[in-house]
Amino acid sequence: MASLTIRNLDERTKAQLRIQAARHGRSMEEEARTILRTAIEARQPVAGGKGLGTRIHEHFAQLGGVELELPARSSLPIPAQFEGE
Known part of the structure; x- marks a missing residue:
């Protein structure tokens, strides 16, 4: 066991x-x-706990979402052309 002063x-x-x-019936x-x-255990993430993204989603889920209609792609993306290729 370690000691701390x-x-x-x-x-x-x-x-x-x-x-x-x-x-509490304990020694000092x-x-x-x-x-x-x-104090240390309170700051540790809970094993099997929810990740940040999940917690954010749950926090805002009650507000509802926005469903957007995405247009169909009419052409394939064109890769960037750099000089010297």
Whole structure:
């Protein structure tokens, strides 16, 4: 197990940590570990979670979409011609 030392922690924060730890029936050290673990896990993507595109689609899907009629292609695209080819 790794060790971590937190320097320059103000007394007010330390006192609040002590009170919160007591409320949860834990030591200050265990409370700090729990807070850090929770903060890190909250930022991690959920395995099997939805991707950004899916989440955006779901967010705006309720607004409905726009169905456009696309005209049939009348000719094939012409590739670009560069000098020296």
